[in-house]
Amino acid sequence: MENFKMEEFLQTISKDKRCLEMFRYLINSSYIRVVNYHNTNPVNAERFEAEIKYYSEHFVPVTLKDLDQFFETRKWPYEKPGLIPAIFEGFRNHYDVMLPILDKYHFTGWFYFPSFFMDIPLEEQLPFSEAHELNITDESLYPDKRIAMNWDEVREIASRHEVCCHTGNHFQITKETPDEDMYREIVTAKRHLEEKIGREVEVFCWLYGEEYNYNKKAHKYLKEAGYKYVVSNLKMEKIR
């Protein structure tokens, strides 16, 4: 049995400031539970339903208004903790499988869309997904080759769930990304999504978990676009 050594433990966690930051968020009650989903294939529908049903019994769903209120009043407005089912990539199987389950249990999903994916012609959607790390796990699911949601489906989701921008092309923005690419993936992507769904998109989510301060060059585009929240795999940051 490996013994626990407190000094080693403290030294290890103090190496990375993000550890201490997360520690502070937890102690300071400034955190939220999320469950991340990518493919929601019909074969797993029973499992997804068990999960969403469980969340509806033990947690409250979270809307952007709840978060706004939390930051404004500095107090979580409910007795139960909140939980966000975060559904990534805009796959058609989200609409077909996950949406009816969320609606059945009146639980709010947060859907993260690479906003140019829905415009890709059917024949090109699979090659596009392969080229952009949109990892489809059941290619045979849709014989008509439409693996992304169409805009009518996105609009239906937007009518009762949260819609967030996950770049335009599922594009990894780094410190070296040229300005024109940053503009397209942050600003144009948001405007395109907004134009299609007819409402404001306030949340941007990086790929691979970068945080706001990681990429200062991107700040001007996030501000120009008018996002309110920036999400990484460690935090959700309110920037305006």
Place this chain on the structure above:
Amino acid sequence: MKNIQDMFKEIDSQGMEPYKALMKYCDSRVTADEGIPAVIGLDDLTASWNTTYKGAGQDEEFRFLMAAGAMVFASLYEQKSAEELGEYPGIAPAMSAMAEMFFHAGEDGRIVPYREVVKQFVVNQDGQEGGKPDGEL
């Protein structure tokens, strides 16, 4: 409800094995097809750095266990090589492992792990279905 002292006493008596077993379970999850729990920080960059918050009543005590659990996992993940960790800092998988082990406080004061949510869909190492994680404290 178990508190942080209980937790560190258990670590003293059991060692880190339950935590390592849970990390192994986390590695076995199919992230493309399964719901993967995590906890993320909420940060208001427009407010003062020392702003304090009040969370859900049910998490009033539980947050301390989550914080301690996250740091234990972080210390274990930080020991892994950069190659093993890939693109993410050790704290990222640590927050997910913590959410697996400390998903929420049960009404009976128990710590409910995420695996309990999906127990009928999880196959244990012995091939049996069930929700009791190898790493349950």
